[in-house]
Every structure is written in C-alpha cells, then in structure tokens.
Amino acid sequence: MNAAIIAVGSEMLTPTRIDTNSLYLTEKLNALGVEVVQKLVMGDHRGRLEASISFCLEQAEILIISGGLGPTEDDLTRESVAAALGRELLFDEGIVATLEARFASFGRKMAEINKRQAYLVSGGEALANPNGTAPGQWIPLEGGKIVILVPGPPGEMKPLFEREVLPRLEKALPKQAIATLTLRIAGLGESDVDALTAPVYKRYENPVTTILAKAGDITLHFRAQCPELGEAERLVREVGEQVKPLLGEKLYSDDGSPLEQAVLRLLEKRGESVAVAESLTGGMMGSRFAAIPGASKTFVGGFLVYTNEQKVGLLGVDASLIAEHTEVSEAVAIAMAQGALQKTGAAWAVSLTGYAGPDGGTDTNPVGTVFVGVASKSGVSRAQRFRFPAGDRERTRQFATQAGLNQLRLDLM
C-alpha cells in the first residue's frame, strides 16, 4: 500500500521552517509495510490545498494531512478535504461537548470560534486529541482509500496517531513486512558504483534500490516489501550477497554506519589507536572521529598544523623538506604522519595536506590536490596523492577527510 502526506501551514513555506512530522509518520507507516510515495507542504490557501488533496488521492491509497485543524480562519483543512471529496461538513455536538469539557477543566470558557473545530467531514469519524482542541478525523472512501487528518503540533499529532490512527490502520491494512540493507562505499564515484552493481540490482523490482552520493561517500540502499518478514529479509540478503563481492574492499559498511566508525572498529579489533595531523581540513577528520560515542578508546587526538611554522614546530617536520617539496607534497605528508605518530605514541597516524582553494595551488598541484599520509608503529609510512574537484572549499575539505579515513581503513585491512 502507498501513502501520501500533506503538511499544511504557510510557516513551513518560509526559508527557516521545515516539516518534520512527516519523518515520524513515515517511520510508523513503513513499519506497517506502507510506503510513502510523496510528501507535500501546502500553505493556508483553500484552492491549492483542495487541488493537492485530489492530486494525492490519484497517486496513493492512504492520505495523511497534518495541520490546518485549528479554530481560526486560516485553518482550512476541514473545508478543503470536504470540497475535494465532494462531501458535506457536519456539525458534531459530541465534539462540542468534549471541547467544552476540556476548556472547563482549565477553568476557562470555550470561545465561540472553537466551534469551527466541531465540523466533521461527512462519513468521517472524530479521533480524540488528548493534548489539544483539534480532533483528528478518520475518513474512509469508496474503494478502500483512507484520508486521515491529524493536528500539526508534534506534541498533539504523535499521541493521537499512536492511540487513534495506528490501531485503525493495522486493522485496515493487509499484513506487509519490510526489510532493508544499506551498503556504504568509499573510493568509487556514484556512476562507477552504479555501473558495477546495476547488472545485479536491475534484475529485481523487489527490493527497490537507491544510490545516494556525497563527497567521496556512496550509499546503496535496498528495501524489500513482502507479506512475510522472512521473505523480505531473504530478498535483500540475496541481492546483498551478489553485490558485496562486486564492491570488494571499496565496501566499508553494511549496517549504515559511517566511515569513521568502520575505521574505529578495525582499530578496536586490533587494540590499536590513531592520531591525526591535519592541515587543510583544520580538524574535520578529528571531529568525525570524536562524533562517534566511545571514540576515546581508539582516537587519542592529534595536531592541527595550519601554517608551515606549526608543521615544523609541533610535528618536527624538517623545514628544508617544505622548502624543497612545498607543504603540499608526498614528503611532507609522510613527515606529518610520522611526527604525529611519534609525539602521541599512537599505533597509527593519518595526515592531510592540500590546497582547498580558492587561492593557492601550483601548476603541478592545483587547487583540489590533497596528499594523505599514513604512518604506523610497525614502521611503514606512505603517502597517496588525490585530485578532487576544485571550486568549493568545503567540499574539497570533505573529500580530503573522506580520503584520509579511507586510506587508513585500507591500510588497516
């Protein structure tokens, strides 16, 4: 079964506010085997809201609308649903009584305007709202489709959904189970990953495959939907087992965890530690390690050596090495990693030096050039040169950080 979600409220069409109710609703719907196929944010505009309801009901069997159920003139969800469905709005004395009791319990008299909240779409059922005045509505349509109205404030929407909507949905839906598998890949581009894996995943309509790319980080997501959980799990496993060997050592995680976590796990297994020496990234690699709870078991810290003076002063990089090769060079990357290794006593050290732009760079090493150095207690030190897309300083730094983590991972394997 498919669902569409409409979040109603003009404030969510400004540059600073976002609809997050739909994340909660999606999680609950997925758990019932319902896929969300489209999400809309609509303003408090009667005509457009009505049109969006008709559009969603052409595309999905379940439509959940959150918000626009308040007592004021710009709360238009009830009217728009009735118009889109060609149904009447009926005044419900039971809702009025509930509202009046609620106000009385706070020692207040209900304002006349709240009576607007007592209108039910004909054929619909009111859903009690324990935390607010706006009741929800459960509106079954001919042919098995369902429209569900829930209040907008998360503190009202969530308890109402749990208590009133979920039990009704469970009864209404055919039993469906969902299994997912997330593979994460470093050291390959999006199109390379697709070219490698498409021959496998294209043979399956179930599971559905999606590929997502960030700077140097590719996520492959498989999602199977079946009447039985065992069958859904078998399907994603079947695809996963064919895809994994094609990715080889480029695959760093099969549980959705990020690259820094994969690296920390490898270190933990060996009982070893790591330090960093960062130039262009200025702490971005260290910050990624530190973002993982419990990182201090394996990540000890390191050095930010943004200037050449600090490369010499803090890490003991030979100044003549910089003079001869420049600070963006294999020799300096290795010396940085060796310095961090020696000063911290860690078993491994990773260094990053490069040109993030917009200025800097040379003819042989233009902006976007990064050297990753890795040194280990066992005495092996080496550096690798990368050339990333220039033009976006932040992105170059992200690519560099990803390359540093991945180089260490490969050396740990």
Added chain:
Amino acid sequence: MNAAIIAVGSEMLTPTRIDTNSLYLTEKLNALGVEVVQKLVMGDHRGRLEASISFCLEQAEILIISGGLGPTEDDLTRESVAAALGRELLFDEGIVATLEARFASFGRKMAEINKRQAYLVSGGEALANPNGTAPGQWIPLEGGKIVILVPGPPGEMKPLFEREVLPRLEKALPKQAIATLTLRIAGLGESDVDALTAPVYKRYENPVTTILAKAGDITLHFRAQCPELGEAERLVREVGEQVKPLLGEKLYSDDGSPLEQAVLRLLEKRGESVAVAESLTGGMMGSRFAAIPGASKTFVGGFLVYTNEQKVGLLGVDASLIAEHTEVSEAVAIAMAQGALQKTGAAWAVSLTGYAGPDGGTDTNPVGTVFVGVASKSGVSRAQRFRFPAGDRERTRQFATQAGLNQLRLDLM
C-alpha cells in the same frame, strides 16, 4: 509571482532524510519577491513525478525541480519533465564535450552512462554545473511560466543556482526592490532574542522579520520590499538601528558572516593569531576556522587532546591537576589553553573540555557541561563553565564550539 519546488529522490521519503534544498531556494526566491506556495518531495518514479510536475504547473508560475539529474536509471527528472510538457529530449553534443573535459581534468575517462546527462528538454538551455557532472536546465514555457532543473547535492545546487539561475530569474521577473539586513547573535537563546527585539520589529509589517535558531547561534533577518530600492534600504536601516543597541555585545555580525569570521576579523585587526586545544569537540572549532578562506593569516592550528594522556603529553597539563579536578574543570581548561599558547606561540588560545555524552559526566558536572578556557600572550587566562542541553552528542559539541568562539570574541573586544 508564485513558485513551486519539487525535491526528487526516494531517499527523502524515508524516515531519516529530509529535503533542505528548498529552504535555500525559498530564501533566494523570497529575496526576488517570489513566494513559494507549495513544496513536494517525490520519489524516483516516472509516472508520479510526471503527474507532480503537471500539478505544480497548474498552481505556480515558476517550478524548480532539484535532483534526479544523475547518470543512472533511477534519475528520471529529465524524462518526466519532457513527458509532462509534451516535449522531446534532445541529445546535446556541447554537454558531452563539457562532461568529457571534466573527466579528463581528473585524469579519468567518462563512463558511457554519463551520456544520459547530455539530454536537454527541447526548448531548454543547459546551465553549467561547476561542481558536478549534472548540468541544470532553464526551460521557458508558453505564457511566461518557467521550469528550472537543478542538481540535488547542495554543493552543486547552490553555486549553480547563484551563477546560472539567479541572473536569469532577475531578468525574467518584474522589478522589485528588496533590501535585507541579517544580524547574528551568540550567547542568547531564541526566545530571549525575540523578547528583546519584538517590541521594535512588531511595529513593522515591512520589513518582514524572521528568527532562526541553531545551537548557540541566532539569526535575525529583516526583509523590506518596495518599488524603490532606496526606500527598502531606509526601512531595514531604521529597524536595524533600533534593534542593534538592544542586543549589545551579543550581536557579533551584521552582514550575515559566521562567528568564526567575526573572530578572525578581530584578530586580523590586532595583527594577532589564535590556536585551539580541543577535547570533546575533537577538531570542530579548528575546522570552523579553517573553513574561512585566508584563515591561515590568523589561525595557526593547535591540538586535539581527546584522551587525558594527550592532555598531559601534548599540552603539558599537570597530571595531578586532572587527578584533583577531573579533566572537565576550570583548572584543566585553563591549563589546556596555556599549553596551546606556549607550544604554538600564538597570541591567543582557546580550549574546550566537557562531556558530550551519552556516557560520562559527574553529579556536579553532568553530560552537557563544558568548560571554555581562553589564554592570551598578555598573561590573562580564564575559564568559563557552560551547561548545554544533554541528549544529543552532536548538538552539545556544536554548542561547545560556538561558546568557545564567542568567549574568544568577547575577550578580544
């Protein structure tokens, strides 16, 4: 003029991912006097995507579609737009040449699959993408409506929008003069900023005021829209001049620039430099400095001392100080800053030590407690204790970083 935005990508229909491109696009459109009337998230599904495009073009004059322009089979935006508009897709040799040159510049050969990105909707114009392979498209329709395709990754979408879309929109739209003023504030909560400034801004319908809150960082935005630019500028200046004195030294920027830039400017004015010593943040503060182009004039680097051993070993913090006060204490924060100052020779040093959670913390200093130390060449060293909301490790680290930068700013003033 009204606009609709469609974000394309099945991953944004899962419980964990959200479309944020539309916030950026809304801000830019609003600045041109264009209102966003609906936002959609659609999956990688040809039929539904096509239907959503037709729906949006019934409701708005401008339609921006982000994402689905990649080289793979599940990138369906080009095909869906062509189908919805009843136009053909035309293979564009110019785009192929650009793509091939891009791959060649990285020393790679373009995969055959990337040729899918060379199809233009008939009547459309390709928009150069400096940071990726997917070009955007500018497609004028009969009757003055416009469809605009932009890539999904924010690092590609934003520069392409600035360089290619904005100038074309400015030409296409009726002239509207807009003036804006952005004030950024540290050291106050969102509701405090609102309580302080509302008595002023509530008196104005034009400019429109919005308040945006991130961890420890509040942005106040004023936007005036008038037929004449001079009048719009006069209005935002009038409000700004009343609001600024109310914020006092909590106001760190009136040109939209971030806190780290305000700090670097103060240092540059004094001809002084700064180093960092980070524990719980693991490099996040250094990385913020390094994100600013030209930071190396004033930011020299520093130390990541994630373990107590490294606090002692790298910074020379007295081990007995840690034994007596614990590593999350005023004494250790000061010693860390002093150590970084002395080892780097910088004029200023900032240290951060605290409990990010989920584990750790003591009765007196629970998770969320952070000490910020500042030491200066002039001999002054002091530390300040902060208590941030616990429960979200990343957010606590962001709060800590913001507090560290702000403490240094206040001491520099």
